[in-house]
Amino acid sequence: MAAEDRKILQALIILTSAILILSLISAGATFFVIMSKTTPATKKVIVEKPELGPIITVGEFIVNLADPTESHYLRANVVLELAFGSSLKLAEEVDKRMPQIKDIIISSLSNKTSIQLNDSENREALKQELKDKINAVLNRGQLAKVYFTSFAIQ
Numbered sequence: 001m002a003a004e005d006r007k008i009l010q011a012l013i014i015l016t017s018a019i020l021i022l023s024l025i026s027a028g029a030t031f032f033v034i035m036s037k038t039t040p041a042t043k044k045v046i047v048e049k050p051e052l053g054p055i056i057t058v059g060e061f062i063v064n065l066a067d068p069t070e071s072h073y074l075r076a077n078v079v080l081e082l083a084f085g086s087s088l089k090l091a092e093e094v095d096k097r098m099p100q101i102k103d104i105i106i107s108s109l110s111n112k113t114s115i116q117l118n119d120s121e122n123r124e125a126l127k128q129e130l131k132d133k134i135n136a137v138l139n140r141g142q143l144a145k146v147y148f149t150s151f152a153i154q
Contacts, residue, residue: 053084053144056094063110072114077149078105083142090141097137104133114153
């Protein structure tokens with residue numbers, strides 16, 4: 001009987017060892033598969049945004065639009081951002097040229113139709129157009145951006 005017990009014990013030890021080895025191999029393979037599929041941690045890169053320049057509120061504009069069939073009007077508040085680091089002389093020039101700047105804004109707005117201004121891409125193009133036209137009359141610096149703080153078509 002002792003010989004049979006010894007054979008059974010040896011068989012159990014071999015079977016347990018085989019299961020343990022297969023488990024370790026399976027765990028190792030799972031670890032490598034998971035690690036190969038995950039991407040390495042990336043560092044978050046903080047991109048500095050340009051500083052905000054001085055802000056000048058031009059005011060509210062109510063203009064008739066160039067619609068050929070129906071009468072529509074636009075009410076918009078316009079704000080100008082001067083280039084960051086611009087001199088005080090640029091702000092003074094903008095103040096002195098305010099009638100000219102307002103005329104540019106009124107002319108540009110009233111040449112648009114309500115259909116054109118309903119499209120966000122066209123509104124962005126209008127901002128760029130205003131910026132370019134106003135920059136053309138400024139001598140002491142440039143505008144960075146033109147903003148609409150309110151914009152309503154009736």
